[in-house]
Amino acid sequence: MSAHGHDEPVVRPEQVNIADSSMWKKIPMIAGAIGIIALAGAFGLKGEHDEGFYFSYLTSTMFWLALSLGGLFFVLVQHAARAGWSIVVRRIAENMALTLPMMGLLILPVVFLGAHDLFHWTHAEAVASDPMLTWKEPYLNETSFRIRAVVYIVVWSLFGIFYWHKSTSQDSATGKSILDNSHKMRWAAPLGIAVFALSLTFSAFDWLMSLDPHWFSTIFGAYYFSGAVVSTHAFIALIVILLHRSGYLRGVVTKEHFHDLGKMMFGFTVFWAYMAFSQYMLIWYATIPEETEWFSYRGAGDYLALSIVLVFARFVFPFLGLISRHIKRNPKTLAFWAVWILVAEFIDMFWLIDPVGPHNAGNHHPAIEFGLVDILCFVGIGGLWLAVMTWGLSRKALVPVNDPRLAESVHFENF
Amino acid sequence: MSHYIPPTHETDPDPLQGRSALIKGDPSFAEITEAVARPIEMPHKRWILFFLPALALLSLLPISLGWLFWEGIGVWGNNVPIGWGWPIINFVFWVGIGHAGTLISAVLFLFRQKWRTSINRGAEAMTIFAVICALIFPGVHVGRVWAAYWLGPVPNQMEMWVNFRSPLLWDVFAVSTYFTVSSLFWYVGLIPDLATMRDRSKTTIRRMAYGFLAMGWRGSHRHWVNYESAYLLLAAMATPLVLSVHSIVSFDFAVSNLPGWHTTIFPPYFVAGAIFSGFGMVLTLMIPLRVWFKLEHIITIKHLENMAKIILLTGSIVGYAYSLEFFIAWYSGNEYEAFLFQNRAFGPYAWGYWIMMSCNVITPQFIWFKKVRTNPKALFVLSIFVNIGMWFERFVIVVSSLHHDFLPSSWDYFSPTIWDVTLFLGSFGLFFTLFLLFLRYLPLIAIAEVKSVMPRANPHFVDPDKKPASRDHHASHGEVSAKSEPEPEPEPEPEPEPEPEASKDEPEAKEEAEPEPEPEPEASKDEPEAKEDAKDASESDDTPEAEASSEDHAEDADADEDADEDEKEEEAEKLLFSPPPSDKTDAKKDGKDNG
Amino acid sequence: MGKRPKSFGLLAEYETPGDLYHACEQVRDAGYAAWDAYTPFPVHGLEKAMGLRASLVPWIVCVMGFTGAALGFLMQYWMAAVDYPLIIAAKPLNSYPAFVPITFEPGILFGAFGAVFGMLGLNKLPQLYHSLFNSKNFARVTDDRFFIAIEARDPRYHTEDTTKFLEETGALSVEEVED
Incomplete structure (x- = not known):
């Protein structure tokens, strides 16, 4: 803790600025290139009549979007609650939220090109012959669906860019404008949370819940949200651990912060279980056909096994694994669970989307379909996502160096 | 910040720079106890004035229980479609209030x-x-x-067990567990303060008790x-417990097939409502008490x-x-569900619904x-x-869903009887x-805990009235303490001399206090404005309070406060402005001034 | 010389948490074993200055909690599916989703018992009499004073030397407490 000498700043530049020679500077290029190639490959493999393609595409999009939205949520909450501990990891979340405009673009194919493959309710003849879909038409119609999508994207992008911009410009600000930036970020946070809550809920309804247009669940937005938040904390922890290995942020993000991130991973893992259980148990118990159907085909064929895997991967194992404080404070074990949680998030998205895919239409023994296209979509979207994220990461300081309370965060300790 | 400079009214920091004091006036430990x-020890005369009416109530x-036992539940207004009347409403109302404490x-x-x-x-x-009140019903x-x-x-007598598939039975376990654990948690927290009371006792009976x-x-x-360690773990277990209890209460409704009751958002929504009503009740109680007990x-x-904000x-x-x-309800395409909600908002109980909406959704927006x-x-x-709003929420849920059930011939209107009331x-x-x-x-405030969050409770606190130099000989322990560094929140920093760091820490100078952060998990959870509460810009303020010792003065104080606040902000800019590493000199000066 | 059988040990009084903290470091470094610090509230980080090990309470809670949860589930399973099997509401005999609440609640209940009674047991409380209560000054330990007591049973204890040592740690006063 020699950093506390009298004249030393709270953080030294070499701790928080990526060196030009570092691998991190090259990642945006490399990841971006891989992403474009993989995505091109995925579209290339799609061919003319692959109705399943957009299911794969949507799975990966929703996975990466969860991290972007989770990053935005993290930033908003930390400002709104005036949290001290999290300031040193906030910049990472800001960079995650910076990917929102790009994720908005990547969602557009789903909304404009793939909607027919994905969403049964977009077929006029289906709507006409199904009284339930006719009833829902004022909400579930392509025009309003597209308008809503654009609204979500614009709102998220504005918030993502606003926070990234305000925070990074604070780094070089002087005098009064330092505080001004903080005040503005803080002022916008409660508002942002309100907007975020509504947009996330309805985007989850639009893009995930309406895949099965008969099914409905009021908790569904909170379900997607809970998974997004747990993965976000996992991802932040993972990035910090990787940066530590490259020699950055040492002594800035400490065990204490890992401990807190680990607590959040643990807490939100339980929170996800709470959401998932509330949804499942109430529907299971009431046995109303139009609700149970959604679970019944997730309990048939291959998906029974996948559902069980989900429960264990997403709740049981991480719950047991993250109880101990030693595990949360040790970067190696924490990294293991962080990766685990991210994998579980992907399984969750797959579990939400794949059973509705065309390969299962009318199939009494629904089967999991996972192939090259899924992998290419994941790598493609992930590559682009990482490119934007690491671009922000390597261009600006890794922590908000001018945040007035940075010292509090660096020196933060758990009890 | 280890060189803690005690917050004073004038130097309350800008909220984005530091934390202001939780306790006003920088009292000593003994003053807190006192x-x-x-x-x-010397009860307020007004106490009896409140106690007698409470006893009367x-x-x-x-009386009402006696008549109920004698006559049976026919004395209540419950009728055929509305089999769950006031007793369930009151049960949920009280359990909800019972959540803020543990929360x-x-x-x-x-x-x-x-x-x-x-608090x-x-x-x-x-x-x-x-x-306890809830359990009566x-x-x-x-x-x-x-x-x-x-x-x-x-x-x-048939050797048959209770039905574990019934949410009403889950309630029995949940509420009794909650009662037990809350009592333990409360008692554990009381132990050190009971010892304080014991050591202050002037009479043998009090000392023995x-x-x-x-x-x-x-x-x-x-x-x-x-x-x-035990306290932390109790807190860690009580948190999911709070959630589970009200979730289980919500299951009483939500596992059924009744429109208006069966919806998957019920568990988190009930929990949020419980916390909402609980904090409402805490405010109702604490606002007068802080004045009467002079605990402002x-x-x-x-x-x-x-x-x-919560x-x-x-x-x-x-x-x-x-x-x-x-x-x-609309999206589901379920016509019963759609009817029910329409009926809630515009049917015979519309008055209840709109009381609920205005009290629970609109009123808080003034915050x-x-x-x-x-x-x-x-x-x-x-508050x-x-x-009121939360009582009506339960009224609306229970009565509006039941009074028009699936069999229109049995539809009925519910009116409470005098015995319900x-x-x-x-x-x-x-x-x-x-x-x-x-x-x-019993002590209304957790004495030991309040002391432990005061700046002077930090072993590395440097009293500005004393020469820090007096502790130089401990410098050799610097290493050790750097590691251990206690301290509520922040930082290490062993050495005692204030000035150097002052600059950087200045902002935090007031570290200690306050709200820390963090998102609350569940709360955040879903959504909403979640942290909005989180304070918006303003914040710091910490209010004037100091002088306003009685409610009468409170208003004046508020007025002052605003003025103060502006001033404060300006000052903050002037004083605290030295941004982190840059100009130290100014900061140093400030540090000294404060000291 | 030194130990008189009647003596519990020496009690040193300090004014601030900081004084106590530094004194504890010195007592710890001097190698005393049977000693303790007494404070009106938990002083942050003092356990490190005293060289104490982490508490055992978490282990007790963990074991108790999982035991409670297991018992809760087994009770329901046995009563609903074994001892008097009965189909209710078309639910299977082993309706595990419906058994979750009463698995969870006893888990928490037992865990809480583990925390409270584990803490009391490890602290050997209740113990209504203690030698330190013989000291008049000690009454302020629940108010605003901080104490260190080095007990006579400590092998390094020596009345005069230890008194002198304690005085040098910055104590306001040092007194001998009867057992």
Whole structure:
């Protein structure tokens, strides 16, 4: 803790600025290139009549979007609650939220090109012959669906860019404008949370819940949200651990912060279980056909096994694994669970989307379909996502160096 | 910040720069003990003035229960479609109120929200008494109270067990566990303060009584280590417990097939509502108490403001849930569901629905205004509305779903009888009686905890009135302490001389105090405005309070405050402005000034 | 010389948490074993200055909690599916989703018992009498004073030397407490 000498700043530049020679500077290029190639490959493999393609595409999009939205949520909450501990990891979340405009673009194919493959309710003849879909038409119609999508994207992008911009410009600000930036970020946070809550809920309804247009669940937005938040904390922890290995942020993000991130991973893992259980148990118990159907085909064929895997991967194992404080404070074990949680998030998205895919239409023994296209979509979207994220990461300081309370965060300790 | 400079009114920092003091006026430890213990030792004359009416109200309880047992539950207004009338409404109402105590204690503790220390004891007591009130209703609404033990897992005369698939049975386990754990949590927190009361006792009876309850607590640090660990774990377990209890209460409704009851958002929505009503009740109780007990420097405007923000947050979550219910009722395409919601808003119980909406969703929105949330009188009025609104929420849920069920021939309107009303009033009598007894004999504030969040509790605190140099000889221990560094939040920093760091830390100078952060998990959870509450810009303020010792002055104080605030901000800019590493000199000067 | 059988040990009084903290470091470094610090509230980080080990309470809670949860589930399973099997509401005999609440609640209940009674047991409380209560000054330990007591049973204890040592740590006063 020699950093506390009298004249030393709270953080030294070499701790928080990526060196030009570092691998991190090259990642945006490399990841971006891989992403474009993989995505091109995925579209290339799609061919003319692959109705399943957009299911794969949507799975990966929703996975990466969860991290972007989770990053935005993290930033908003930390400002709104005036949290001290999290300031040193906030910049990472800001960079995650910076990917929102790009994720908005990547969602557009789903909304404009793939909607027919994905969403049964977009077929006029289906709507006409199904009284339930006719009833829902004022909400579930392509025009309003597209308008809503654009609204979500614009709102998220504005918030993502606003926070990234305000925070990074604070780094070089002087005098009064330092505080001004903080005040503005803080002022916008409660508002942002309100907007975020509504947009996330309805985007989850639009893009995930309406895949099965008969099914409905009021908790569904909170379900997607809970998974997004747990993965976000996992991802932040993972990035910090990787940066530590490259020699950055040492002594800035400490065990204490890992401990807190680990607590959040643990807490939100339980929170996800709470959401998932509330949804499942109430529907299971009431046995109303139009609700149970959604679970019944997730309990048939291959998906029974996948559902069980989900429960264990997403709740049981991480719950047991993250109880101990030693595990949360040790970067190696924490990294293991962080990766685990991210994998579980992907399984969750797959579990939400794949059973509705065309390969299962009318199939009494629904089967999991996972192939090259899924992998290419994941790598493609992930590559682009990482490119934007690491671009922000390597261009600006890794922590908000001018945040007035940075010292509090660096020196933060758990009890 | 290890060189702590005690906050004073003038130097309360800008909220984005540092943390202001939780406790006003920088009192000594002994003064805290005195402020809290004094009212118990020399009770306020007004106490009896409140106690007698509470007793009178309480007397309604045995009367209404006696008549109920004699006559049967026909004395209530419950009728055929509305088999669940006031008793269930009141049960859910009281259990909901009973959540803020444990929430304040446990959840805020886990999130290192130190401001909780001023209010947790009273809130926990409120929890326990509210749960006792709640337990009356399921206890008696079975009608044949002498068979109430069948609620437990005992076989009946046919050797058949209770139905574990029934949410009503889950309730029995959940509420009784909650009651037990809350009581343990409260008692554990009380132990050190009971020892304080014992050691201050002037009479043998008091010494024996408090001494017995304190179990020989002597402040041993070896004990504190186990104690703190146990307390942390209790908090960690009580948090999911709070959630589970009200979720299970919501299951009572939500597992059914009844429109308006069966919806998956119910568990988190009930939890948010419970917290909302609980904080409402805490405000209702604490706002007058801080004045009567002269505890305004311990329960400051800041505390009230933070609670108000939680009310805004949870009120908004509740609003989110109301809207989603409506949306999905339509979206589901289920005509019964759609009818029900239409009927709720525009049917015979529309008045109840709109009372609920205006009290629970609209009223809290006033908290966005700083003028409102820093004005105790306004908050008090607001909290009353919250209590009313939450009672009506349960009324709307129970009655509107039941009164028009699937069989139109049995549709009916529900009206309570006088016995419904007296029983409910009687439960208020019980609540206030217990709470007043608590005020009379036990410390309202967690003395030890408040002390532990004061700046001077930090072993690395440097008293500005003393020469720091006096401790130079400890420099050699610097290493050790750097590692161990205690301290509430922040940082290490062993050496005692203040000036160097001052610059960087200046902002935080006031570290200590306050609300810390962090998101609350669940809350955040979903949504809504979640942290909005989180303070908006303003914040710091910490209010003036110091001078305003009585409610009468409070208004003036508020006015002053605004003025102060502006001034403060300017000053903050001037004084605290030295941004982190840059100009040290100014900062140094400030540091000295403060010292 | 030194130990008189009647003596519990020496009690040193300090004014501030900081004084106590530094004194504890010195007592720890001097190698005393049977000693303790006494404070009105938990002083942050003092366990490190005293060289104490982490509490055992978490282990007790963990074991108790999982035991409670297991018992809760087994109770329901046995009663609903084994001892008097009965189909209710078309639910299977082993309706595990419906058994979750009463699995969870006893888990928490037992865990809480583990925390409270584990803490009391490890602290050997209740113990209504203690030698330190013989000291008049010690009454302030629950108010605003901080103490260190080095007990006579400590092998390094020596009345005069230890008194002198304690005085040098910055104590306001040092007194001998009767057993």
